[in-house]
Amino acid sequence: MNIEEIRKVASPNVQIASQSHESKKLNLVAPEKSCDFSYAIKNDFPILKNQNIAYLDNGATTQKPVQVINAINEFYKKYNANPHRGAYRLSVEATEAYENTRAKVAKFINAKNAQEIIFSKNATESLNLLAYSYGMENLKKDDEIVISIMEHHSNLVPWQKVTKAIGAKLKYMYINNEFEISDKEIEEKITNKTKIVGITHVSNALGTINDVKKIIKYAHKKGAIVIVDASQSIPHMRIDVQDLDADFLIFSGHKMLAPLGVGVLYGKRELLNKMTPFLMGGDMIEYVYEQDTTFASLPNKFEAGTQNAEGVIGLGSAIDYIENLGYDTIQQIEKEVVDYAIDELSKLDYLELYVTPNRENHSSVISFNMKGVHPHDIASILDSNGVCVRSGNHCAQPLMRYLGIDSTCRASFNFYNTKEDVDRLINALNKAYNMFKKYIERN
Ligand SMILES: Cc1ncc(COP(=O)(O)O)c(C=O)c1O
Missing domain, CATH: 3.40.640.10 (Type I PLP-dependent aspartate aminotransferase-like (Major domain))
Structure with missing residues (x-):
C-alpha cells in the first residue's frame, strides 16, 4: 500500500505525513477511524483482496503481503x-x-x-x-x-x-x-x-x-x-x-x-x-x-x-x-476491531467466551464455544459463510483439560481485519445457532 492509496481511503481525521525517508515509513498520526486503514491495508494482501473471506485464523498463520511475496x-x-x-x-x-x-x-x-x-x-x-x-x-x-x-x-x-x-x-x-x-x-x-x-x-x-x-x-x-x-x-x-x-x-x-x-x-x-x-x-x-x-x-x-x-x-x-506501518498503528487498529468483536460476541447469550475481563491484558485471540455444539461443526458452518476460524484444542490440551473442555472455536485477528469481518462472524454464528437451536434447547 503506498501513501497515495492510504490517502484515498483514510478518513479526514487521519493525517498522513509524506516523507522521503529511505524506508518509506508511513507516519500515521492518531487514526480516529482506524478501520479505514484496515480496508486499505487489505489491498496489500492478495488472498484478502481476491477472495471474499473474513480471515480470522491469524493465530495459526497470517496472510502474506505482496511486498513479502515480491521479496x-x-x-x-x-x-x-x-x-x-x-x-x-x-x-x-x-x-x-x-x-x-x-x-x-x-x-x-x-x-x-x-x-x-x-x-x-x-x-x-x-x-x-x-x-x-x-x-x-x-x-x-x-x-x-x-x-x-x-x-x-x-x-x-x-x-x-x-x-x-x-x-x-x-x-x-x-x-x-x-x-x-x-x-x-x-x-x-x-x-x-x-x-x-x-x-x-x-x-x-x-x-x-x-x-x-x-x-x-x-x-x-x-x-x-x-x-x-x-x-x-x-x-x-x-x-x-x-x-x-x-x-x-x-x-x-x-x-x-x-x-x-x-x-x-x-x-x-x-x-x-x-x-x-x-x-x-x-x-x-x-x-x-x-x-x-x-x-x-x-x-x-x-x-x-x-x-x-x-x-x-x-x-x-x-x-x-x-515497521513501516508501526506498532502504534497496528495496536490502534487491532484494539478497535478486537474490542468491537468482544462486545458483539458478548451479546450472544448462546456463546461461552474464554476471555480475560481485563482488556489491557488481552491480545487478539478470542476463544468461544456454542453451548452444546462441537466447535468443529461451528467452524464448518462459519467456513460455508466465508469466515475462517480455527477449532480444536489449539495444541494446548493440558489447558483445555484444566478448563474442563476439549476444544474451542478461536477467532484470531490481525491489523488487516475490519469490523466488517466481525459482523460476518456474528452473522454466521447467528445462522449456526438457528440451525442448532432446537437441538440445543432439547438438550
Ligand atoms: C504460542 C505458540 N507457541 C508455539 C507455536 C508453534 O509455532 P510453530 O508451529 O510455527 O512452530 C505456536 C503455534 O501456534 C504458538 O501459538
Missing part, C-alpha cells in the same frame, strides 16, 4: 544461491541478504548483537534446540522447570522429555478464573529449585497477555533463566529483549507476515556461547577430523545445513512492513 520472488529471480557456500557474486549477494536480515531481526527486538539471532525452522524447532542444547546440559536430578498451563505443546512436550530424561520435575503455573496467572501463583511455583521458566507472552488459546517482565524479574531473583515464547505477541506488540531481560526468546516468522518455515531463537550471547550445537552437519563446524569436530562460533554453530534463505529474506521484508 521471495526477487530472491529466486535475481540472486538465488546457497548463502555462505560460494565466493561467486550470486552466493555473496544471497549471503548479504541473509545476514542483513539477521541484523534487522536483532534491531527489531533490540538484541545487543546480531550473533544472538539464530534462524530456525519455526518456534517449535527453536524450543527443541533450547530443550536439547540448554535443558539437557544444564539440569540435574530434582531440579525444576516451571511453565504455565497455557503453553502451546511446543513449549511443553520438549520439557517433558528433558525432565523425564534427567529426573527433574516439570511444574505448572495455573490460571485463575480470569484466565490470568496471579502473582501468588508465580511466587509459589518459581523457587530456588527452579532452573528454567518457560512462559508464553500471549496465550494462543485465550489471548491472555502474561506479564513476562515481572516473571523474568522474579525468576532471576531465584536464579532461573527464562525462555519467552513470543509467537503470539510479536505480531501485535513491540518486543524489546533487553528491556524484558529475557534469556531466550523465540518466535515463528509465519505468524507475523513472513513465509512458512522460518523461525527465530534469540539468546543472550554468554548463554549461547556455552551451549553445544543441536543439529550437526554443514556450516556449523570449524574443523572436522576423522573422530572429532570443533564447532563454528555464533551464530553458525546453531545453523546446520542449507538454510531457508527465501524464508529469512521474506522475514526481513515482513519486518519492514510491520
Whole structure:
C-alpha cells in the first residue's frame, strides 16, 4: 500500500505525513477511524483482496503481503544461491541478504548483537534446540522447570522429555478464573529449585497477555533463566529483549507476515556461547577430523545445513512492513476491531467466551464455544459463510483439560481485519445457532 492509496481511503481525521525517508515509513498520526486503514491495508494482501473471506485464523498463520511475496520472488529471480557456500557474486549477494536480515531481526527486538539471532525452522524447532542444547546440559536430578498451563505443546512436550530424561520435575503455573496467572501463583511455583521458566507472552488459546517482565524479574531473583515464547505477541506488540531481560526468546516468522518455515531463537550471547550445537552437519563446524569436530562460533554453530534463505529474506521484508506501518498503528487498529468483536460476541447469550475481563491484558485471540455444539461443526458452518476460524484444542490440551473442555472455536485477528469481518462472524454464528437451536434447547 503506498501513501497515495492510504490517502484515498483514510478518513479526514487521519493525517498522513509524506516523507522521503529511505524506508518509506508511513507516519500515521492518531487514526480516529482506524478501520479505514484496515480496508486499505487489505489491498496489500492478495488472498484478502481476491477472495471474499473474513480471515480470522491469524493465530495459526497470517496472510502474506505482496511486498513479502515480491521479496521471495526477487530472491529466486535475481540472486538465488546457497548463502555462505560460494565466493561467486550470486552466493555473496544471497549471503548479504541473509545476514542483513539477521541484523534487522536483532534491531527489531533490540538484541545487543546480531550473533544472538539464530534462524530456525519455526518456534517449535527453536524450543527443541533450547530443550536439547540448554535443558539437557544444564539440569540435574530434582531440579525444576516451571511453565504455565497455557503453553502451546511446543513449549511443553520438549520439557517433558528433558525432565523425564534427567529426573527433574516439570511444574505448572495455573490460571485463575480470569484466565490470568496471579502473582501468588508465580511466587509459589518459581523457587530456588527452579532452573528454567518457560512462559508464553500471549496465550494462543485465550489471548491472555502474561506479564513476562515481572516473571523474568522474579525468576532471576531465584536464579532461573527464562525462555519467552513470543509467537503470539510479536505480531501485535513491540518486543524489546533487553528491556524484558529475557534469556531466550523465540518466535515463528509465519505468524507475523513472513513465509512458512522460518523461525527465530534469540539468546543472550554468554548463554549461547556455552551451549553445544543441536543439529550437526554443514556450516556449523570449524574443523572436522576423522573422530572429532570443533564447532563454528555464533551464530553458525546453531545453523546446520542449507538454510531457508527465501524464508529469512521474506522475514526481513515482513519486518519492514510491520515497521513501516508501526506498532502504534497496528495496536490502534487491532484494539478497535478486537474490542468491537468482544462486545458483539458478548451479546450472544448462546456463546461461552474464554476471555480475560481485563482488556489491557488481552491480545487478539478470542476463544468461544456454542453451548452444546462441537466447535468443529461451528467452524464448518462459519467456513460455508466465508469466515475462517480455527477449532480444536489449539495444541494446548493440558489447558483445555484444566478448563474442563476439549476444544474451542478461536477467532484470531490481525491489523488487516475490519469490523466488517466481525459482523460476518456474528452473522454466521447467528445462522449456526438457528440451525442448532432446537437441538440445543432439547438438550
Ligand atoms: C504460542 C505458540 N507457541 C508455539 C507455536 C508453534 O509455532 P510453530 O508451529 O510455527 O512452530 C505456536 C503455534 O501456534 C504458538 O501459538
